[in-house]
Amino acid sequence: xxxxxxxxxxxxxxxxxxxxxxxxxxxxxxxxxxxxxxxxxxxxxxxxxxxxxxxxxxxxxxxxxxxxxxxxxxxxxxxxxxxxxxxxxxxxxxxxxxxxxxxxxxxxxxxxxxxxxxxxxxxxxxxxxxxxxxxxxxxxxxxxxxxxxxxxxxxxxxxxxxxxxxxxxxxxxxxxxxxxxxxxxxxxxxxxxxxxxxxxxxxxxxxxxxxxxxxxxxxxxxxxxxxxxxxxxxxxxxxxxxxxxxxxxxxxxxxxxxxxxxxxxxxxxxxxxxxxxxxxxxxxxxxxxxxxxxxxxxxxxxxxxxxxxxxxxxxxxxxxxxxxxxxxxxxxxxxxxxxxxxxxxxxxxxxxxxxxxxxxxxxxxxxxxxxxxxxxxxxxxxxxxxxxxxxxxxxxxxxxxxxxxxxxxxxxxxxxxxxxxxxxxxx
Ligand SMILES: [Zn+2]
Ligand SMILES: [Zn+2]
Numbered sequence: 001x002x003x004x005x006x007x008x009x010x011x012x013x014x015x016x017x018x019x020x021x022x023x024x025x026x027x028x029x030x031x032x033x034x035x036x037x038x039x040x041x042x043x044x045x046x047x048x049x050x051x052x053x054x055x056x057x058x059x060x061x062x063x064x065x066x067x068x069x070x071x072x073x074x075x076x077x078x079x080x081x082x083x084x085x086x087x088x089x090x091x092x093x094x095x096x097x098x099x100x101x102x103x104x105x106x107x108x109x110x111x112x113x114x115x116x117x118x119x120x121x122x123x124x125x126x127x128x129x130x131x132x133x134x135x136x137x138x139x140x141x142x143x144x145x146x147x148x149x150x151x152x153x154x155x156x157x158x159x160x161x162x163x164x165x166x167x168x169x170x171x172x173x174x175x176x177x178x179x180x181x182x183x184x185x186x187x188x189x190x191x192x193x194x195x196x197x198x199x200x201x202x203x204x205x206x207x208x209x210x211x212x213x214x215x216x217x218x219x220x221x222x223x224x225x226x227x228x229x230x231x232x233x234x235x236x237x238x239x240x241x242x243x244x245x246x247x248x249x250x251x252x253x254x255x256x257x258x259x260x261x262x263x264x265x266x267x268x269x270x271x272x273x274x275x276x277x278x279x280x281x282x283x284x285x286x287x288x289x290x291x292x293x294x295x296x297x298x299x300x301x302x303x304x305x306x307x308x309x310x311x312x313x314x315x316x317x318x319x320x321x322x323x324x325x326x327x328x329x330x331x332x333x334x335x336x337x338x339x340x341x342x343x344x345x346x347x348x349x350x351x352x353x354x355x356x357x358x359x360x361x362x363x364x365x366x367x368x369x370x371x372x373x374x375x376x377x378x379x380x381x382x383x384x385x386x387x388x389x390x391x392x393x394x395x396x397x398x399x400x401x402x403x404x405x406x407x408x409x410x411x412x413x414x415x416x417x418x419x420x421x422x423x424x425x426x427x
Contacts, residue, residue, distance in 0.1 A: 002029070002032050002045060002059060002234065002235060003029070003032075003072065003075035003076070003077075004029055004030055004031065004032065004075065004210065004211025005028065005029065005030075005072075005074040005075035005076065005188060005191060005208040005209060005210060005211045006028070006029040006069055006070075006071070006072045006074065006075045006208070006234075007026050007027070007028055007029075007069075007070045007071040007072075007074055007190075007208055008026065008027050008028070008029055008047055008067045008068060008069060008070055008234060009023075009024060009025070009026055009027075009067070009068050009070045009148060009226070009228075009231070010023055010025075010066065010067065010068070011065050011066050011067040011068040011233050011234060012065055012068075012233060013058065013064040013065045013066055014066050014067075015066075016055070016057075016066065019049065019053055019055055020049050020051075020053075021049055021050070021051035021053075021149070021150075021220065022149075023146065024146045024147050024148045024149055024226075025049060025050060025051060025148070025149050025150055025220060026049070026050050026070060026148055026149065026150035026151070026223065027047040027048060027049040027050060027150075028047065028048050028050075028074070028207065028208050028211070028213050029045050029046075029047055029067075029075075029211065029234075030046055030047070030048055030161075030211040030212070030213060031045065031046035031056075031211070032045055033045055033046075033056070033059075033061075039056070040056050041061065042061075043058065043059055043060035043061040043235060044056045044057060044058055044059060044061045045057055045059050045067070045234070045235075047067065048160070048161050048213045050149075050150035050151045050155075050207075050216070050217040050220060051150075051216065051217055051220065052160065052161075052216035052217070054161060058235075059234045059235025059236075060235040060236065065233045065234065065235055065236050066234075067233075067234040067235075068228065068231040068232065068233055068234060069096075069128070069231055069232045069233075069234050070148060070226060070231060071095050071096075071110055071190060072095050072096060072128065072129070073094040073095030073110070073183070073188065073189030073190045073191070074188050074189065074190055074191035074207070074208025074209060075188065075208070075211075076187060076188045076189075077094070077095055077096070077128070077129050077130075077189075078091075078092060078093065078094045078095070078130075078189065079092050079093040079094075079097045079127070079130050080092040082097055082107050083107070084107060084108055084109040084112055085106050085107055085108065085118075086108055086109070086112035086117040086118065087109060087111065087112050087117075089109070091186070093107065093109045093110075094109070094183065094189030094190070095109065095110045095189060095190070096109075096110050096126055096127065096128055096232075097109070097126070097127040098110070098112075098113040098124040098125070098126055098127075098137075099124060099125045099127065099134060100118065100122050100123075100124055101122065101123045101124060101125055101136065102119075102122045102123065103118075103122065106118070108124070111224065113140075113230075114224055114225055114226050114227065115224060115225065116140065120139065120140045120141040121139050121141050122139065123136065123137060123138065123139050124136075124137050124140075125137070126230065126232070128232055129317065131315065131316055131317035132317075135232070137227075137229075137230045138229070138230075140227055140230070143227045143228075143229055143230065144227065144228050144229060145225050145226070145227055145228075146225065146226055146228050147222055147223075147224070147225055147226075148222075148223045148224060148225070148226055149220040149221065149222055149223060150217055150220050150221070150223055151178055151181075151193055151207050151215055151217045151220070151221075152178060152181060152193075152220075152221045152222065152223035152224075153178055153179065153180060153181065153221060154177065154178060154221035154222075155177070155178045155217050155219060155220055155221035156175050156176070156177060156217070156218050156219035157175065157176050157177070157178060157195060157215040157216060157217050157218065158172075158173060158174065158175055158176075158215070158216050158218055159172060159214070159215065159216070160213050160214055160215040160216035161213050161214075161216070162206065162212040162213050162214050163214050163215075164214075164359070165203070165205070165214070168197070168201060168203055169197050169199075169201075170197050170198055170199040170201070174197060174198055174199070175197070175198060175218065176195040176196055176197040176198065176202075177195065177196055178193045178194070178195055178221065179193075179194045179195065179196055179202070180193065180194040181193050181194075181207070182194065182204075184206075184209045187209075188208065188209050188210075190208070191206065191207065191208040191209035192204045192205060192206050192207060192208075192209050193205055193207050193215070195215065254293050254296060254302050254316060254319065254321060255293065255296075256293055256294060256295065256296070257292065257293060257294075258292070258293045258321050258322075259290055259291070259292055259321070259322040259371070260290070260291055260292070260293055260302070260304055260319045260320065260321055260322065261288065261289070261290055261291070261319065261320055261322060262286055262287045262288065262289070262314065262318050262319060263318070263319065263320040264287075264317075264318045265287070266284055266287055268318070269283060269287060269315075269318050270283075272315040272317050272318045273314070273315055273318075276301050276313070276314070276315035277297075277301050277312065277313030277314060277315065278313075280312070282310075283312055283314075285306075285310070286304070286306050286310070286312060286314075289306055289307070290322065290371075291304040291305055291306040292304065292305050293305075294311070297313060300316060301313050301314065301315060301316065302314050302315075302316050302319060304319070322371075322386060322387070325364050325367060325373055325386060325389075325391065326364065326367075327364055327365060327366065327367060328363060328364060328365075329363070329364045329391055329392075330361055330362070330363055330364075330391075330392040331361070331362055331363070331364060331373070331375060331389035331390060331391055331392055332359070332360065332361050332362075332389060332390050332392050333357050333358055333359060333360055333361075333362060333375070333377065333384070333388060333389050334358065334359075334388050334389065334390070335358050335359040336358075337355060337358060339388075340354070340358065340385075340388045343385040343387050343388045344384070344385055344388065347372050347383070347384070347385035347388075348372055348382065348383030348384055348385065349383075354382065356378075357377040357378070357380075357382065360377050360378065361377070361392060362375040362376055362377035362378075362382075362389070363375065363376050365381060368383075371386050372384065372385060372386065373385075373386055373389065375389060
Protein backbone atom coordinates (compact mmCIF):
# COMPACT_ATOMS: atom_id res chain seq x y z
CA UNK A 1 0.00 0.00 0.00
CA UNK A 2 1.68 3.14 -1.21
CA UNK A 3 -0.26 6.13 -0.02
CA UNK A 4 0.81 9.65 0.65
CA UNK A 5 0.95 10.33 4.37
CA UNK A 6 2.32 6.91 5.35
CA UNK A 7 5.00 7.09 8.01
CA UNK A 8 8.11 5.09 7.13
CA UNK A 9 11.48 3.94 8.48
CA UNK A 10 14.52 2.58 6.64
CA UNK A 11 14.10 -0.92 5.16
CA UNK A 12 16.09 -4.02 4.19
CA UNK A 13 18.03 -2.63 1.18
CA UNK A 14 18.91 0.70 2.78
CA UNK A 15 22.34 1.92 1.63
CA UNK A 16 21.89 5.65 2.19
CA UNK A 17 23.91 6.23 5.35
CA UNK A 18 22.30 8.57 7.81
CA UNK A 19 20.02 10.41 5.36
CA UNK A 20 17.11 9.43 7.58
CA UNK A 21 18.81 10.70 10.73
CA UNK A 22 19.78 7.17 11.83
CA UNK A 23 18.00 3.82 12.02
CA UNK A 24 14.52 4.15 13.50
CA UNK A 25 14.07 7.79 12.51
CA UNK A 26 10.73 8.39 10.82
CA UNK A 27 9.77 10.04 7.61
CA UNK A 28 6.59 10.78 5.70
CA UNK A 29 5.78 9.50 2.22
CA UNK A 30 4.61 12.51 0.30
CA UNK A 31 4.87 11.56 -3.34
CA UNK A 32 4.38 8.28 -5.20
CA UNK A 33 6.47 7.82 -8.33
CA UNK A 34 4.81 7.30 -11.67
CA UNK A 35 5.85 5.81 -14.99
CA UNK A 36 7.63 8.28 -17.24
CA UNK A 37 8.67 10.68 -14.49
CA UNK A 38 12.40 11.47 -14.51
CA UNK A 39 12.42 12.88 -11.01
CA UNK A 40 10.41 10.15 -9.38
CA UNK A 41 9.88 7.15 -11.68
CA UNK A 42 7.57 4.21 -11.12
CA UNK A 43 8.48 2.08 -8.08
CA UNK A 44 10.07 4.96 -6.24
CA UNK A 45 8.61 7.30 -3.63
CA UNK A 46 9.65 10.64 -2.22
CA UNK A 47 10.03 10.86 1.55
CA UNK A 48 10.48 13.85 3.82
CA UNK A 49 12.35 12.69 6.88
CA UNK A 50 11.25 14.26 10.16
CA UNK A 51 14.74 15.73 10.38
CA UNK A 52 14.00 17.68 7.18
CA UNK A 53 15.76 15.94 4.31
CA UNK A 54 13.68 15.15 1.23
CA UNK A 55 14.83 12.35 -1.10
CA UNK A 56 13.43 9.60 -3.26
CA UNK A 57 13.78 5.90 -2.47
CA UNK A 58 13.29 2.54 -4.14
CA UNK A 59 10.10 0.62 -3.45
CA UNK A 60 10.73 -2.10 -6.02
CA UNK A 61 12.86 -0.06 -8.43
CA UNK A 62 15.68 -2.37 -9.63
CA UNK A 63 14.24 -4.91 -7.21
CA UNK A 64 15.47 -2.94 -4.21
CA UNK A 65 13.41 -1.92 -1.18
CA UNK A 66 14.71 0.96 0.89
CA UNK A 67 11.77 1.47 3.25
CA UNK A 68 9.42 -0.17 5.68
CA UNK A 69 5.94 1.06 6.48
CA UNK A 70 5.80 2.10 10.13
CA UNK A 71 2.26 3.49 10.27
CA UNK A 72 -0.44 3.92 7.64
CA UNK A 73 -3.00 5.54 9.95
CA UNK A 74 -1.91 9.04 8.75
CA UNK A 75 -2.79 7.93 5.20
CA UNK A 76 -6.35 7.28 6.34
CA UNK A 77 -6.25 3.50 6.79
CA UNK A 78 -8.68 2.21 9.39
CA UNK A 79 -10.62 -0.86 10.40
CA UNK A 80 -13.75 0.86 11.72
CA UNK A 81 -15.54 -2.31 12.77
CA UNK A 82 -12.66 -3.90 14.64
CA UNK A 83 -11.94 -2.80 18.19
CA UNK A 84 -8.49 -3.25 19.71
CA UNK A 85 -8.88 -5.68 22.62
CA UNK A 86 -6.25 -3.82 24.63
CA UNK A 87 -6.92 -0.08 24.33
CA UNK A 88 -10.57 -0.58 23.26
CA UNK A 89 -10.75 2.70 21.35
CA UNK A 90 -14.39 2.78 20.32
CA UNK A 91 -13.94 4.18 16.79
CA UNK A 92 -12.10 1.00 15.78
CA UNK A 93 -8.49 0.34 14.86
CA UNK A 94 -6.67 3.03 12.89
CA UNK A 95 -3.66 1.90 10.88
CA UNK A 96 -2.52 -1.71 10.66
CA UNK A 97 -4.44 -4.42 12.48
CA UNK A 98 -2.84 -7.37 14.27
CA UNK A 99 -4.96 -10.48 14.86
CA UNK A 100 -3.91 -13.22 17.28
CA UNK A 101 -3.73 -16.67 15.65
CA UNK A 102 -4.06 -18.50 18.99
CA UNK A 103 -6.97 -16.69 20.60
CA UNK A 104 -10.52 -16.41 19.35
CA UNK A 105 -11.41 -12.97 17.97
CA UNK A 106 -8.51 -11.09 19.54
CA UNK A 107 -7.11 -7.99 17.77
CA UNK A 108 -4.54 -5.35 18.60
CA UNK A 109 -3.82 -1.96 17.09
CA UNK A 110 -0.32 -0.91 15.98
CA UNK A 111 0.44 0.81 19.29
CA UNK A 112 -0.70 -2.05 21.50
CA UNK A 113 1.03 -4.69 19.37
CA UNK A 114 4.30 -2.77 19.32
CA UNK A 115 4.15 -1.97 23.04
CA UNK A 116 3.93 -5.65 23.97
CA UNK A 117 0.29 -6.02 24.92
CA UNK A 118 -0.93 -9.66 25.07
CA UNK A 119 1.13 -12.87 25.24
CA UNK A 120 4.48 -12.36 23.48
CA UNK A 121 4.60 -16.05 22.50
CA UNK A 122 1.38 -15.81 20.49
CA UNK A 123 1.72 -15.46 16.75
CA UNK A 124 -0.26 -12.72 15.02
CA UNK A 125 -1.41 -11.97 11.49
CA UNK A 126 -0.96 -8.44 10.19
CA UNK A 127 -3.68 -6.84 8.06
CA UNK A 128 -2.33 -3.72 6.36
CA UNK A 129 -5.76 -2.50 5.21
CA UNK A 130 -9.33 -3.82 5.57
CA UNK A 131 -8.97 -5.40 2.12
CA UNK A 132 -5.62 -7.06 2.76
CA UNK A 133 -4.91 -10.72 3.11
CA UNK A 134 -3.42 -11.42 6.57
CA UNK A 135 0.35 -11.90 6.73
CA UNK A 136 1.53 -14.31 9.41
CA UNK A 137 4.31 -12.93 11.60
CA UNK A 138 6.73 -14.63 13.98
CA UNK A 139 6.22 -14.41 17.75
CA UNK A 140 7.28 -11.09 19.22
CA UNK A 141 9.33 -12.88 21.86
CA UNK A 142 12.84 -13.13 20.42
CA UNK A 143 12.17 -10.69 17.54
CA UNK A 144 14.38 -7.63 17.03
CA UNK A 145 12.88 -4.58 18.67
CA UNK A 146 13.99 -1.02 17.86
CA UNK A 147 13.07 2.47 19.00
CA UNK A 148 11.53 4.94 16.59
CA UNK A 149 12.16 8.67 16.76
CA UNK A 150 10.87 11.84 15.19
CA UNK A 151 8.14 14.44 15.54
CA UNK A 152 6.48 12.89 18.58
CA UNK A 153 5.55 14.18 22.03
CA UNK A 154 8.40 16.31 23.41
CA UNK A 155 10.17 16.87 20.08
CA UNK A 156 11.54 20.34 19.30
CA UNK A 157 10.38 21.59 15.89
CA UNK A 158 10.67 24.47 13.44
CA UNK A 159 8.57 25.22 10.37
CA UNK A 160 9.10 22.62 7.63
CA UNK A 161 8.61 21.78 3.95
CA UNK A 162 4.89 22.46 3.56
CA UNK A 163 4.54 25.30 6.05
CA UNK A 164 1.90 27.79 4.93
CA UNK A 165 0.85 29.32 8.22
CA UNK A 166 2.55 32.72 8.00
CA UNK A 167 4.23 33.65 11.29
CA UNK A 168 2.18 31.48 13.62
CA UNK A 169 5.49 30.08 14.83
CA UNK A 170 6.71 33.57 15.77
CA UNK A 171 8.89 33.85 12.63
CA UNK A 172 11.22 31.64 10.63
CA UNK A 173 13.62 29.66 12.83
CA UNK A 174 11.55 29.96 16.01
CA UNK A 175 11.08 26.66 17.81
CA UNK A 176 8.15 24.86 19.34
CA UNK A 177 7.45 21.70 21.31
CA UNK A 178 5.14 18.87 20.31
CA UNK A 179 2.46 18.36 22.98
CA UNK A 180 0.37 15.71 21.31
CA UNK A 181 -0.05 13.56 18.20
CA UNK A 182 -3.60 13.06 17.02
CA UNK A 183 -5.87 12.43 14.05
CA UNK A 184 -7.75 14.85 11.82
CA UNK A 185 -11.45 14.22 12.47
CA UNK A 186 -12.34 10.77 11.27
CA UNK A 187 -10.31 11.16 8.13
CA UNK A 188 -6.75 10.29 9.13
CA UNK A 189 -5.11 9.01 12.33
CA UNK A 190 -1.88 10.13 14.05
CA UNK A 191 -1.55 12.62 11.20
CA UNK A 192 -1.37 16.03 12.92
CA UNK A 193 0.53 17.29 15.96
CA UNK A 194 -0.24 19.94 18.52
CA UNK A 195 2.68 22.37 18.94
CA UNK A 196 3.32 25.20 21.42
CA UNK A 197 5.67 27.86 20.04
CA UNK A 198 8.05 29.88 22.23
CA UNK A 199 5.63 32.80 21.85
CA UNK A 200 3.05 30.76 23.78
CA UNK A 201 0.82 30.32 20.74
CA UNK A 202 -0.26 26.76 19.99
CA UNK A 203 -1.97 25.09 17.07
CA UNK A 204 -2.27 21.83 15.16
CA UNK A 205 0.05 21.09 12.22
CA UNK A 206 0.12 18.38 9.57
CA UNK A 207 2.53 15.46 9.93
CA UNK A 208 1.27 13.13 7.24
CA UNK A 209 -2.27 14.39 6.75
CA UNK A 210 -2.79 14.43 2.95
CA UNK A 211 0.93 13.79 2.59
CA UNK A 212 1.77 17.21 4.00
CA UNK A 213 4.61 17.90 6.43
CA UNK A 214 4.42 21.30 8.12
CA UNK A 215 7.28 20.76 10.55
CA UNK A 216 10.95 19.86 10.69
CA UNK A 217 12.24 18.25 13.81
CA UNK A 218 15.42 19.77 15.29
CA UNK A 219 15.34 17.60 18.41
CA UNK A 220 13.60 14.29 17.70
CA UNK A 221 11.69 12.54 20.48
CA UNK A 222 11.20 8.85 21.15
CA UNK A 223 7.92 7.77 19.55
CA UNK A 224 7.86 4.17 20.75
CA UNK A 225 9.25 0.77 19.83
CA UNK A 226 8.71 -1.46 16.81
CA UNK A 227 9.42 -5.00 15.73
CA UNK A 228 11.27 -4.21 12.57
CA UNK A 229 10.64 -7.56 10.81
CA UNK A 230 6.93 -7.35 11.57
CA UNK A 231 6.47 -4.25 9.44
CA UNK A 232 5.66 -4.47 5.75
CA UNK A 233 8.46 -3.70 3.29
CA UNK A 234 7.17 -0.80 1.23
CA UNK A 235 6.29 -1.90 -2.29
CA UNK A 236 6.94 -5.59 -1.69
CA UNK A 237 4.73 -7.16 0.96
CA UNK A 238 1.73 -5.05 0.37
CA UNK A 239 -0.94 -4.22 -2.06
CA UNK A 240 0.43 -1.56 -4.30
CA UNK A 241 -1.95 1.17 -5.10
CA UNK A 242 -1.82 4.88 -5.03
CA UNK A 243 -3.83 7.37 -3.19
CA UNK A 244 -2.78 10.76 -4.38
CA UNK A 245 -4.71 12.47 -1.66
CA UNK A 246 -7.17 15.15 -2.63
CA UNK A 247 -10.08 14.21 -4.81
CA UNK A 248 -9.62 10.46 -4.80
CA UNK A 249 -10.23 8.57 -1.60
CA UNK A 250 -9.51 4.96 -0.95
CA UNK A 251 -10.53 2.81 1.99
CA UNK A 252 -14.04 4.08 1.68
CA UNK A 253 -17.10 1.99 1.53
CA UNK A 254 -18.80 2.04 -1.84
CA UNK A 255 -22.50 2.56 -2.45
CA UNK A 256 -24.68 1.93 -5.47
CA UNK A 257 -24.44 4.94 -7.79
CA UNK A 258 -20.94 5.99 -6.72
CA UNK A 259 -18.62 7.08 -9.50
CA UNK A 260 -15.41 5.07 -9.23
CA UNK A 261 -12.07 4.62 -10.96
CA UNK A 262 -9.56 1.77 -11.01
CA UNK A 263 -6.45 3.44 -9.60
CA UNK A 264 -3.93 0.60 -9.84
CA UNK A 265 -1.88 -0.52 -12.82
CA UNK A 266 -2.82 -3.54 -14.91
CA UNK A 267 -0.45 -6.00 -13.17
CA UNK A 268 -1.69 -4.98 -9.76
CA UNK A 269 -5.30 -5.20 -10.86
CA UNK A 270 -4.72 -8.71 -12.19
CA UNK A 271 -3.25 -9.73 -8.83
CA UNK A 272 -5.97 -8.05 -6.77
CA UNK A 273 -8.67 -9.75 -8.80
CA UNK A 274 -7.63 -13.21 -7.62
CA UNK A 275 -10.48 -14.39 -5.43
CA UNK A 276 -12.37 -11.14 -6.11
CA UNK A 277 -14.27 -11.82 -9.28
CA UNK A 278 -11.29 -13.06 -11.29
CA UNK A 279 -9.33 -11.54 -14.15
CA UNK A 280 -10.41 -10.93 -17.73
CA UNK A 281 -7.94 -9.39 -20.22
CA UNK A 282 -10.65 -6.95 -21.34
CA UNK A 283 -10.50 -5.35 -17.89
CA UNK A 284 -7.50 -3.43 -19.22
CA UNK A 285 -10.04 -1.10 -20.80
CA UNK A 286 -11.43 -0.05 -17.44
CA UNK A 287 -8.11 1.05 -15.92
CA UNK A 288 -8.40 4.81 -15.53
CA UNK A 289 -11.97 4.95 -16.88
CA UNK A 290 -14.85 6.22 -14.79
CA UNK A 291 -17.52 3.68 -13.95
CA UNK A 292 -20.52 3.51 -11.70
CA UNK A 293 -21.22 1.09 -8.88
CA UNK A 294 -24.39 -0.84 -9.52
CA UNK A 295 -24.10 -3.53 -6.87
CA UNK A 296 -21.97 -4.55 -3.89
CA UNK A 297 -21.66 -8.34 -3.67
CA UNK A 298 -22.22 -10.37 -0.48
CA UNK A 299 -18.48 -10.61 0.03
CA UNK A 300 -17.86 -6.93 -0.47
CA UNK A 301 -16.65 -6.93 -4.06
CA UNK A 302 -17.93 -4.17 -6.27
CA UNK A 303 -19.93 -4.58 -9.48
CA UNK A 304 -19.04 -1.64 -11.70
CA UNK A 305 -20.78 -0.62 -14.89
CA UNK A 306 -18.76 1.10 -17.64
CA UNK A 307 -19.69 2.81 -20.89
CA UNK A 308 -20.93 0.36 -23.48
CA UNK A 309 -22.67 -1.63 -20.76
CA UNK A 310 -19.50 -3.44 -19.74
CA UNK A 311 -19.80 -4.75 -16.20
CA UNK A 312 -17.06 -6.15 -14.02
CA UNK A 313 -16.81 -7.45 -10.48
CA UNK A 314 -13.81 -5.66 -8.99
CA UNK A 315 -11.80 -5.85 -5.79
CA UNK A 316 -12.57 -2.67 -3.79
CA UNK A 317 -8.84 -2.36 -3.07
CA UNK A 318 -8.34 -1.48 -6.74
CA UNK A 319 -10.93 1.27 -6.73
CA UNK A 320 -11.19 4.84 -5.59
CA UNK A 321 -14.39 6.76 -5.25
CA UNK A 322 -14.72 10.04 -7.10
CA UNK A 323 -16.36 12.66 -4.98
CA UNK A 324 -19.63 13.92 -6.26
CA UNK A 325 -20.30 17.61 -5.95
CA UNK A 326 -23.38 19.80 -5.78
CA UNK A 327 -23.87 23.42 -6.73
CA UNK A 328 -22.93 25.68 -3.80
CA UNK A 329 -20.49 23.15 -2.35
CA UNK A 330 -17.40 24.79 -0.93
CA UNK A 331 -14.27 23.18 -2.30
CA UNK A 332 -10.56 23.61 -1.85
CA UNK A 333 -8.36 23.64 -4.94
CA UNK A 334 -5.43 21.20 -4.83
CA UNK A 335 -2.08 22.74 -3.82
CA UNK A 336 0.04 20.75 -6.22
CA UNK A 337 0.68 22.72 -9.40
CA UNK A 338 2.06 19.75 -11.34
CA UNK A 339 -0.87 17.58 -10.42
CA UNK A 340 -3.46 20.22 -11.26
CA UNK A 341 -1.81 21.03 -14.61
CA UNK A 342 -1.95 17.34 -15.46
CA UNK A 343 -5.58 16.96 -14.35
CA UNK A 344 -6.76 20.00 -16.26
CA UNK A 345 -5.88 18.47 -19.64
CA UNK A 346 -9.21 17.93 -21.37
CA UNK A 347 -11.01 19.35 -18.32
CA UNK A 348 -11.03 23.11 -18.78
CA UNK A 349 -7.26 23.18 -19.47
CA UNK A 350 -4.56 24.94 -17.48
CA UNK A 351 -3.62 28.59 -17.80
CA UNK A 352 -0.84 30.14 -15.74
CA UNK A 353 -2.98 32.62 -13.74
CA UNK A 354 -4.55 29.53 -12.12
CA UNK A 355 -1.49 29.38 -9.88
CA UNK A 356 -3.22 32.03 -7.79
CA UNK A 357 -6.14 29.74 -6.90
CA UNK A 358 -4.12 26.71 -5.76
CA UNK A 359 -4.89 25.80 -2.15
CA UNK A 360 -7.80 28.25 -2.00
CA UNK A 361 -11.44 27.83 -1.16
CA UNK A 362 -14.05 28.32 -3.83
CA UNK A 363 -17.67 27.62 -4.50
CA UNK A 364 -19.17 25.32 -7.12
CA UNK A 365 -21.53 27.30 -9.36
CA UNK A 366 -22.23 24.74 -12.07
CA UNK A 367 -21.62 21.07 -12.82
CA UNK A 368 -21.16 20.03 -16.45
CA UNK A 369 -22.55 16.77 -17.77
CA UNK A 370 -19.05 15.29 -17.94
CA UNK A 371 -18.53 16.05 -14.24
CA UNK A 372 -16.28 19.09 -14.70
CA UNK A 373 -17.00 21.93 -12.31
CA UNK A 374 -17.38 25.68 -12.61
CA UNK A 375 -15.83 27.06 -9.46
CA UNK A 376 -15.71 30.68 -8.27
CA UNK A 377 -12.56 31.61 -6.40
CA UNK A 378 -11.94 35.20 -5.29
CA UNK A 379 -14.69 36.46 -7.59
CA UNK A 380 -13.31 34.75 -10.71
CA UNK A 381 -14.77 31.60 -12.23
CA UNK A 382 -12.83 28.62 -13.58
CA UNK A 383 -13.61 25.26 -15.13
CA UNK A 384 -11.92 22.57 -13.08
CA UNK A 385 -11.49 18.82 -13.18
CA UNK A 386 -13.40 17.47 -10.14
CA UNK A 387 -10.17 15.71 -9.18
CA UNK A 388 -8.45 19.11 -8.90
CA UNK A 389 -10.59 20.06 -5.92
CA UNK A 390 -11.61 18.57 -2.64
CA UNK A 391 -14.91 18.97 -0.91
CA UNK A 392 -14.37 21.26 2.06
CA UNK A 393 -15.28 19.46 5.27
CA UNK A 394 -16.62 22.43 7.26
CA UNK A 395 -20.21 23.50 7.42
CA UNK A 396 -21.30 25.32 4.28
CA UNK A 397 -23.28 27.95 6.14
CA UNK A 398 -20.30 28.78 8.33
CA UNK A 399 -18.01 29.08 5.35
CA UNK A 400 -20.46 31.26 3.45
CA UNK A 401 -20.31 33.65 6.35
CA UNK A 402 -16.58 33.80 6.22
CA UNK A 403 -16.37 34.09 2.45
CA UNK A 404 -19.01 36.80 2.31
CA UNK A 405 -17.57 38.86 5.11
CA UNK A 406 -14.60 39.64 2.85
CA UNK A 407 -16.38 40.49 -0.41
CA UNK A 408 -13.82 42.94 -1.74
CA UNK A 409 -10.69 41.35 -0.39
CA UNK A 410 -7.58 41.21 -2.54
CA UNK A 411 -6.07 37.89 -3.51
CA UNK A 412 -3.61 38.17 -0.66
CA UNK A 413 -6.31 38.92 1.89
CA UNK A 414 -8.35 36.04 0.63
CA UNK A 415 -5.34 33.84 1.09
CA UNK A 416 -4.87 34.80 4.71
CA UNK A 417 -8.61 34.34 5.21
CA UNK A 418 -8.52 30.77 4.06
CA UNK A 419 -5.32 30.22 6.01
CA UNK A 420 -6.74 31.46 9.27
CA UNK A 421 -9.86 29.49 8.49
CA UNK A 422 -7.75 26.37 8.13
CA UNK A 423 -5.93 27.09 11.34
CA UNK A 424 -9.25 27.55 13.08
CA UNK A 425 -10.76 24.40 11.66
CA UNK A 426 -7.96 22.18 12.75
CA UNK A 427 -7.76 23.56 16.29
ZN1 LIG B 1 -4.83 -0.75 20.99
ZN1 LIG C 1 -3.47 -14.60 21.83
